[in-house]
Amino acid sequence: MTKQEIQKLDTNLLGHPKPLFSLSMVEFWERFAFYGIRSLLVLFMATTISKGGLGISTEYASAIYGIFAGCLYLAALPGGWITDNYLGQKKALFLGSFIIALGHISIALSILSTPIFFLGLLLSLLVLDFLKLALL
Secondary structure (H helix, E strand, O other): OOHHHHHHHHEEEOOEEOHHHHHHHHHHHHHHHHHHHHHHHHHHHHOOHHHOOOOOOHHHHHHHHHHHHHHHHHOHHHHHHHHHHHHOHHHHHHHHHHHHHHHHHHHHHHHOOHHHHHHHHHHHHHHHHHHHHHHO
16 A cells, blocks of 8 residues: 555545544533633532532632632643653543543532532532643
């Protein structure tokens, strides 16, 4: 086979490699969920329980959001190290997608109890960095 024939077999969508579409969709939905959660996080925590929120004071809700956002950026170093040295790109994508789905389900079920909400935040925090780094 010539180099052109091999490249033709490896491309499907507008001349791009076949896995590019699925990787783009993973990245799109991960970022959609991430920014959707971040934009509503403080509002949800500060809203009273009678209106469907957690009833945390605005100061504590803002502090929790700040800690969450800061830890997202700090967790990139150990997340990248784990991805590179133990998981590899494919396993990190699969495992990360599964765990982040569990995290988002936990956040959605947070109406049942507050610890479920924080479990969802923790799962999202732990996974977002090595999932994001595996996509690079």
